[in-house]
Amino acid sequence: MDAQFPKVIAAGEEAALIYLADQSGDTVLSSIQQLCANLEQAKPPWLVELVPSFTSLMVYYDVLQANFSQVQAQLNQLFENSGQAEGAAFGRTLQIPVYYGDEVAEDLGRVSEATGLSPEQIIQLHTSTDLRVYALGFRPGFGFMGSLPKQLRVPRLATPRQRVPKGAVAIAEAQAAVYPDVSPGGWNIIGRCPISMFNRRTNPPAPFLQVGDRVTFTAVGRSQFLELAEENGGEISL
Amino acid sequence: MLATVQDRGRLGSQHLGIGVGGPMDAHAFAWGNRLLENCADAAQIEVCFGNFHARFAATTWIALTGADLGWRLDGKPLVPWASYRVRPGSELRAGIASTGVRGYLAVAGGWQLPKVFGSCATVMGDRLGGLRGGERVQAGDQIACDSWDNRSATFGGYQVPEKFIPEFGAAITLRVLPGNQFEQFSQQSRQQFFAQDYQLSNRCDRMGCRMDGEPMTDVPGSMVSEAVPLGAIQVPSDGLPIVLLNDRQTIGGYPKLGSVYQVDLPKLAQARPGDRVRFVEGDLEEAQRELREFKQFFAVPLV
Numbered sequence: 001m002d003a004q005f006p007k008v009i010a011a012g013e014e015a016a017l018i019y020l021a022d023q024s025g026d027t028v029l030s031s032i033q034q035l036c037a038n039l040e041q042a043k044p045p046w047l048v049e050l051v052p053s054f055t056s057l058m059v060y061y062d063v064l065q066a067n068f069s070q071v072q073a074q075l076n077q078l079f080e081n082s083g084q085a086e087g088a089a090f091g092r093t094l095q096i097p098v099y100y101g102d103e104v105a106e107d108l109g110r111v112s113e114a115t116g117l118s119p120e121q122i123i124q125l126h127t128s129t130d131l132r133v134y135a136l137g138f139r140p141g142f143g144f145m146g147s148l149p150k151q152l153r154v155p156r157l158a159t160p161r162q163r164v165p166k167g168a169v170a171i172a173e174a175q176a177a178v179y180p181d182v183s184p185g186g187w188n189i190i191g192r193c194p195i196s197m198f199n200r201r202t203n204p205p206a207p208f209l210q211v212g213d214r215v216t217f218t219a220v221g222r223s224q225f226l227e228l229a230e231e232n233g234g235e236i237s238l
Numbered sequence: 239m240l241a242t243v244q245d246r247g248r249l250g251s252q253h254l255g256i257g258v259g260g261p262m263d264a265h266a267f268a269w270g271n272r273l274l275e276n277c278a279d280a281a282q283i284e285v286c287f288g289n290f291h292a293r294f295a296a297t298t299w300i301a302l303t304g305a306d307l308g309w310r311l312d313g314k315p316l317v318p319w320a321s322y323r324v325r326p327g328s329e330l331r332a333g334i335a336s337t338g339v340r341g342y343l344a345v346a347g348g349w350q351l352p353k354v355f356g357s358c359a360t361v362m363g364d365r366l367g368g369l370r371g372g373e374r375v376q377a378g379d380q381i382a383c384d385s386w387d388n389r390s391a392t393f394g395g396y397q398v399p400e401k402f403i404p405e406f407g408a409a410i411t412l413r414v415l416p417g418n419q420f421e422q423f424s425q426q427s428r429q430q431f432f433a434q435d436y437q438l439s440n441r442c443d444r445m446g447c448r449m450d451g452e453p454m455t456d457v458p459g460s461m462v463s464e465a466v467p468l469g470a471i472q473v474p475s476d477g478l479p480i481v482l483l484n485d486r487q488t489i490g491g492y493p494k495l496g497s498v499y500q501v502d503l504p505k506l507a508q509a510r511p512g513d514r515v516r517f518v519e520g521d522l523e524e525a526q527r528e529l530r531e532f533k534q535f536f537a538v539p540l541v
Contacts, residue, residue, distance in 0.1 A: 010522050011417050012467035012497045013529045024462060051252045051465035053489050058465030060249075063530050064537075068522055135463060136255040137489035140364050143255075144463070181365065200371070204354045207254045 006079050008072045014048070016059045016071045018079075024054035024134050024146060032057050033090040033212050038078045046071060052211050053135040054144070091132065091212035096178065098127070098169045098191040098217045099225035104238060107157075107188035111171070114154045122190065125152045126217055131176060133213040141180035141198030143209035148174050160186030167192045167236035169217070176217070180207075194220075194229035194236050201233045240286040241375040242444075243349055243368045246279045248357035252465065252488040259359035259367060260484050262444060262507035263340050264500070265404070266304035268536045270344030273301035273321040273396045275389075278536060280348025281358050283375060285341045290332040291377075292343075294324045298386040299346045299395065305338025305406060305508055319398035338406035338508040347384025361485050363445065408513050409435075410505040412481075413520035414471065418494040419458055423473075427454040431479065431495060432517055439478075440511035444485040447506055449515060453477030463491040469498040471517075479517075481506060501528045 011017040018035070021028035032052045039050060039059070046065035051058040061071050100108070100123050108119050115122065129152075131145040138144075148171060156172045161184060164170070168179040170187035179185060180197035199206040209215070220228065222238075229236050244267070247260025261267035261284055271280050283290075288307040301321040302309050309316040310331045316322055318341065324330070332341065351358040351368065360368025369379055420428070436449035454477035466472070470482045472492040481498055482490075483506075498506065499520060509515065 009417055010415065011465075011494075012415065012469060013500055013522070013525045015465075015467040015497075017418070017464060022462075049250050049252060051488060053464045054462045056462075056464045058252075058467070060252075060467070063526050064533050067526055135489055136253060137463065138255060138487055140254060140256045140366065200365075205366075211253065 006076065008075055010068045011058065014061050014063050016061065016068060016075060018057045018059065018075055019055060020057070021055045026132060028055055029132055029134060029212060030090060035075075035079060037090075038081070042078060044074060053137070091214050092210070093214045094209070095216055095218050096169075096193055096195065097220040097225070097228055098193055099220055099222060099238075100191040101222055101225075101238075104165075104168075104192040105190050107170075108190050111152075111154050111188050111190060115151060117151060122152065123219055125149055126171070126176070126190065127219050129216070131215045131217075133209050133211050133215060136207065136209065136211060139180055139183055139198075140205070141207035141209065142177060143197065143211075143213070143215075145176045145215055146174050148176055154188055156186040157188065160184055164189065165192070166196070167194065169193050192225070192236065192238065194225050195232050196235050199233070199235075201235070239289045241290055242284050242360035242362075243281050243351055243375065243381070244284050244359050245281040245348070245357055247359045247484065248355050248361065248367065251355040255488055256355055256366065257361050257364050257485055257488055258468070259357070259361040259364075259444075261342065262484055263304050263342070263504040265504040265532070266340070266342050267344075268532075269319065269398050269402070270301045270303045270342045271348075272536060273303070273319075273398065274299055274344055274346045275393070275539070276344065276346065276348055280344065281351060282342045282344040283349060283381075285332055285343060286339060288332040288334040288341070290330075290343075292330045294328045294330070295326055295380075296383065296385065297323075297325050298383055299389075299393065300324055300330070301344040302341065303344070303398070304341040305335045307335050307341040308333025309341070319403050321395040321397075323395065339510060340507055345383040346386055346389060350382040350384065363485055363487075404504070404508075406508045408510075409516070410502075410509050410513065411516045411518055412502045412506060413499040413525070414517050415496050415499060415520055415522055415525045417496040418464075418470070419461065420495050422458040422493060423454070423495060424456050427456055427477075428495070430454050432519060434516075436479070436515045436517075438506075438509050438511050438513045438515055442511060444483060446480045446482045446486055447509075448480045449478055451478060454479075458493040460491045461493055463489045466490045466494070467497055469500060469503055471495045471497060483507070499525045499528065501525075501532050 164185035169191040172187040365372035436451040439448040
């Protein structure tokens with residue numbers, strides 16, 4: 001790992017942000033997961049919560065329990081002790097069904113134009129790429145999954161939509177996602193997933209994805225989508 | 239006019255993309271619970287600007303803090319920053335805030351709403367907490383509170399000592415802990431940021447407060463998303479800063495100059511569109527010391 005990392009900065013009075021790399025990828029994801037595991041095991045009294053993202057880990061702490069330099073020292077020590085991450089073991093393997101029908105794949109034509117690929121080729125690439133969940137954010141249960149192959153990368157919409165439907169499967173640049181709820185959004189919609197990414201029928205609601213998960217998309221037909229949607233509580237429709 | 243139920247916020251679930259919420263004016267909120275000998279996390283109603291009307295169905299105590307919303311109990315004016323006894327049938331009405339923005343209505347034992355991910359804080363964007371899954375308080379809602387019977391019969395109420403009551407003016411100064419991408423902003427942009435009087439834009443809500451003013455001439459491009467703490471100052475490509483507040487997203491990819499001292503955020507929570515906002519450079523030691531003092535002060539019980 002690069003000598004300039006890890007770099008710990010004070011992002012607030014009770015927020016220490018550890019940068020572990022410049023660019024996201026499986027290696028840095030493993031390091032972040034390893035550091036999270038070490039911290040959760042060590043349970044320092046100042047620890048409030050951990051928020052992983054693509055290349056960094058935010059450590060929220062209690063300023064009554066420690067000041068920044070104490071947190072910084074302990075984080076550096078935990079990082080050194082963890083050695084090289086053996087994070088290949090982290091993360092579940094999940095399959096996410098997607099219906100790519102015209103009536104839901106609002107931007108498939110646009111993506112086809114931008115990439116020069118046919119809709120069939122786009123679906124083929126989207127379903128044959130192994131993705132990892134690098135971060136959850138934007139909305140509860142919204143997983144940022146990467147990385148898409150170069151041929152499939154398209155920019156966000158110039159003007160975001162006011163209303164993206166729940167279950168919309170979308171891509172932007174190197175990333176893929178499934179919208180967990182109705183929300184505004186600027187990604188290119190290429191399909192719909194019958195499984196809720198933030199299941200509000202349970203108490204508390206259950207996020208489908210976790211950081212570190214390995215995900216592949218699987219194409220399903222219209223009737224299979226409807227069956228799966230029904231099985232999953234009928235929250236998502238066409 | 240927005241009223242939401244808030245406790246201290248939803249901590250421990252930000253890694254799932256679940257935001258924190260909580261009171262915009264943490265100082266007024268802390269006093270509200272202190273005036274009733276409540277636990278620090280007891281839920282209160284945050285009332286924005288006023289036009290609020292409630293009828294009590296139980297004998298209990300309430301506390302009013304934050305902006306003076308022109309409160310009246312059965313027609314009789316009440317000054318904020320004090321606790322008051324209410325009885326079944328008592329009518330509490332707010333007028334319109336003369337200064338400040340947010341008033342807090344605390345009740346003995348706290349407003350009782352189901353908790354989700356450990357909190358009943360209303361985060362509308364997440365559709366979590368509050369009433370009906372993340373919704374504001376609306377006319378006709380009934381909210382339960384603890385019965386006063388369990389509490390001390392000798393309780394006689396409190397008033398906040400004068401010296402702790404803030405004045406809400408038309409100009410605020412916010413101290414900044416430089417951090418994150420601070421060094422990536424040009425010298426000129428940093429100077430522009432600290433040298434000017436911004437005006438609070440009318441695009442302000444529980445997610446964040448936007449500043450109007452002279453845009454910074456050059457702003458670093460967007461970056462890999464990272465977790466965003468309370469008070470973070472992000473600068474999108476238009477060069478005008480936004481201070482991110484309680485209902486912010488958990489992670490974000492705009493460059494940040496650092497964050498506003500947490501003890502200064504109540505001033506921003508009570509500022510109005512058009513008010514003058516000035517940012518001054520602070521340091522970590524001072525910011526941590528003052529936050530520690532704030533937390534220690536409210537950790538010691540009144541009695």
